[in-house]
Amino acid sequence: DIQMTQSPSSLSASVGDRVTITCRASQSISTYVNWYQQKLGKVPKVLISPSSTLQTEVPSRFSASGSGTDFTLTISSLQLEDFATYYCQQSYSAPYTFGQGTKLEIK
């Protein structure tokens, strides 16, 4: 099974900061990574799909990169509405594991 190791598990940042979340796969998964955002009490929402494709209506301050085993999600200039928990997920092979999540908090 492919393990997805996400870091950091939590992150404190300020509005306007640039933040990066990383996800490492236990084996090569090409570019088959999805990134989701989950706000408190809400269901997860996809931000970025494989090959770093930004989903419709997702602000351009979100971007992703990586291939093989190392992946990053970057928020270029944090806004208040971005404080949430972020998850990576590999869609390369079953079981389609998620990372442990990164909780982004206001500093």
Added chain:
Amino acid sequence: EVQLVESGGGLVQPGRSLRLSCAASGFTFDDFAMHWVRQVPGKGLEWVSHISWNSRGIDYADSVKGRFTVSRDNAENSLYLQMNSLKPEDTALYYCAKESTVTRFGAWYLDLWGRGTLVTVSS
């Protein structure tokens, strides 16, 4: 309205069974694969199971393999999760989620989620 609505959760004793349902509407259900994902309140997401549009492709997380069975009824626009031999560690909010259209490279993501149904396994 495009939506998924889960039902069937509740309090159940360890070792007992429960069947979850997910009713789909607003899209052509039998065009898409479906997934179950669970989340212990306050914790992370755990992928549970996948079923292809025609039920020929089925996968499970190791933690539920041999105990859970996923199925679907395309005529009824419904997805199911039969959970047997339940354990306290199965306690979670269970989401059903729709898989996106698969690209020619085989890429997909979960593009529609229900609000979940809570399963509590406790004596």
